Amino acid sequence: VVESRGGIMDSIQRFSNLPTYLPASPHISNADIFFFLKEANQDIMRNSSLQSRVDSFFIYKANQPPVLNATYGPFSVEQPVPLDLMLTSASFGFTNKFTFNWKLKSHIINSSIYSNKPKIQTLFYIAGKDWDDYDSEEMLPCVKMFAFLESREVVASCRLTGHLGLCVVELELSPSWFSSPPPLVSEETASLEGITVELFYKIYAVDGECSPEDAKWENNIHAGEENEHQALSAMERIGSIVVYPNQDKLKQSSLRVDENIIIHLPLSPVREGDIVTFHVFLADYSLADQFVLRIRTAPGVRISDIRVSDADQWGVQEETDSARSSATLTCVHNDPGAEDRANTTSYEILQMDFEIDNASSLAGAQQITWQVEYPRDDSVSELVVSEIFVSRTMFVGIVPLAMDTEILNTAILTGRMVAVPVKVVAVQEDGSVVDVSDSTECRSADEDVVKV
Structure with missing residues (x-):
C-alpha cells in the first residue's frame, strides 16, 4: 500500500470541477513479476483526495528483496x-539468501515398510528455486528428519545439494520397536x-557435514521426554508410515x-543373483485332490528349490531337467476326502524359489509359464x-519434481507464455537419485488447463 500526502489544502478541492487525486506514481523494483491491483468493489472516493493515495499491489516472483x-x-x-508482508518461507528465513519463492517439499518414498527391512527414505527438494541459477559453491542448509513412535524416536540428516536442491534422508528403525509394541498399541493391532x-522434519544450517546440533541427537535410537518439546517447537510434519511385522505380503x-490353482x-523388481519365491495356493472351495503342475522358465532363470508347505496334507513328486529351467510337479492330497475340504478357504500347497543368473545380463520382464493337468479327468488348463521384472539398478520409487508448486496464468496480462519445468527422478535402494526425465512420459489431465 502506497500512501503519500500533498501540500495543497482540502479547501481548494471544493471549488474545482476536475477529478481530484494525488498524481503520485508507484513502482516496484527488484521483482520479476508483480501487478498493481484494482479492487472490483473499490470505493470511488478512496483516491479522491489530493492529500493521499492508496494502491494495492501483488508480488508474484522475486529473487531479491523488492x-x-x-x-x-x-x-x-x-x-x-x-x-x-512477503510471506517468505519460514524454513529458509535464517539463510543469507533471499528465499521468497522457496518452499521445502517432501516425498515419502514408501509409506509401508516391513520389520525385515525397516528403512525409511524421504526425498526433500526446494520448490521455487531457479534450476538455471545454480552456483556450485552455494551451501544449502541441512534437513533433519525425525521418526516418532510414542516415546521412541530416531533421527537422521542430509544436505540439500545440486541445482535441484534435493537430498534423501534415510533412517533405520531398531528391531526392538517390533519385538514389543509401544504401551498404547496392542500386540493384536500391531500384527x-x-x-x-x-x-x-526441520532445517538447520551448518558449515561442515550435516550432523545433529546436540550430542543427544545422534543417528540412533533413544527414548525419553526431555528432548520432545525442544524438537517439536521447530518441526514441521511430513506424514506417517506404517510398519508391518511380517514379510512383504502386501506387495x-x-x-x-x-x-x-492360484499363484502368489x-x-x-529384482536384481541378478536374487532369489524370488512363488507361492502355489489351492483356491477357495476347490475339491481338487490330484493334479500335475508344469512350469517352464525363461533363459537365465532357474528353479532353485521346491518346498511342500504341509507334507502331512500333500505329497509332491518333482521332476526337473538338468538346467532346472522346467519342472513337472505331481501333487496328490494325502486325504482325498473331499467332504472335509469343501468349505475350506484358500491355503498354500507349496513354494518355489527362482534364482536370477548372475552372468546372464538379464534386464526387463522374464517370463515363467504355468499349466495344470488333471489326469483323472484327462483335462488341461x-x-x-x-x-519377473529384472532391473540392473534397484529403484524403490520415482518422484516428479516441479520447479515451482504454483502456476499463475499471467499470459493474458503480459503476453508471455507461462511454463514451469518438470523433472522426474528415481530413488535407488541405496538412497542415490537418478534423473530419469528422458525415459518418462507426462500427460495432462486436462489440456484446456495445462499443456505438457
Missing part, C-alpha cells in the same frame, strides 16, 4: 517491502494393522491358473504366463 518506489513531481521516496510411525499379486508372486 523495493517500493513512489514519485510525485520532482520528489521521490523508496522503501523495502517488509518481509512479513494385523501394523504400527504407525510419525515423521517430522504380491495373484495369478489364477484355473479355477483350482512378488511385484517388486490354458497356458498362463507370469513375469
Whole structure:
C-alpha cells in the first residue's frame, strides 16, 4: 500500500470541477513479476483526495528483496517491502539468501515398510528455486528428519545439494520397536494393522557435514521426554508410515491358473543373483485332490528349490531337467476326502524359489509359464504366463519434481507464455537419485488447463 500526502489544502478541492487525486506514481523494483491491483468493489472516493493515495499491489516472483518506489513531481521516496508482508518461507528465513519463492517439499518414498527391512527414505527438494541459477559453491542448509513412535524416536540428516536442491534422508528403525509394541498399541493391532510411525522434519544450517546440533541427537535410537518439546517447537510434519511385522505380503499379486490353482508372486523388481519365491495356493472351495503342475522358465532363470508347505496334507513328486529351467510337479492330497475340504478357504500347497543368473545380463520382464493337468479327468488348463521384472539398478520409487508448486496464468496480462519445468527422478535402494526425465512420459489431465 502506497500512501503519500500533498501540500495543497482540502479547501481548494471544493471549488474545482476536475477529478481530484494525488498524481503520485508507484513502482516496484527488484521483482520479476508483480501487478498493481484494482479492487472490483473499490470505493470511488478512496483516491479522491489530493492529500493521499492508496494502491494495492501483488508480488508474484522475486529473487531479491523488492523495493517500493513512489514519485510525485520532482520528489521521490523508496522503501523495502517488509518481509512479513512477503510471506517468505519460514524454513529458509535464517539463510543469507533471499528465499521468497522457496518452499521445502517432501516425498515419502514408501509409506509401508516391513520389520525385515525397516528403512525409511524421504526425498526433500526446494520448490521455487531457479534450476538455471545454480552456483556450485552455494551451501544449502541441512534437513533433519525425525521418526516418532510414542516415546521412541530416531533421527537422521542430509544436505540439500545440486541445482535441484534435493537430498534423501534415510533412517533405520531398531528391531526392538517390533519385538514389543509401544504401551498404547496392542500386540493384536500391531500384527494385523501394523504400527504407525510419525515423521517430522526441520532445517538447520551448518558449515561442515550435516550432523545433529546436540550430542543427544545422534543417528540412533533413544527414548525419553526431555528432548520432545525442544524438537517439536521447530518441526514441521511430513506424514506417517506404517510398519508391518511380517514379510512383504502386501506387495504380491495373484495369478489364477484355473479355477483350482492360484499363484502368489512378488511385484517388486529384482536384481541378478536374487532369489524370488512363488507361492502355489489351492483356491477357495476347490475339491481338487490330484493334479500335475508344469512350469517352464525363461533363459537365465532357474528353479532353485521346491518346498511342500504341509507334507502331512500333500505329497509332491518333482521332476526337473538338468538346467532346472522346467519342472513337472505331481501333487496328490494325502486325504482325498473331499467332504472335509469343501468349505475350506484358500491355503498354500507349496513354494518355489527362482534364482536370477548372475552372468546372464538379464534386464526387463522374464517370463515363467504355468499349466495344470488333471489326469483323472484327462483335462488341461490354458497356458498362463507370469513375469519377473529384472532391473540392473534397484529403484524403490520415482518422484516428479516441479520447479515451482504454483502456476499463475499471467499470459493474458503480459503476453508471455507461462511454463514451469518438470523433472522426474528415481530413488535407488541405496538412497542415490537418478534423473530419469528422458525415459518418462507426462500427460495432462486436462489440456484446456495445462499443456505438457
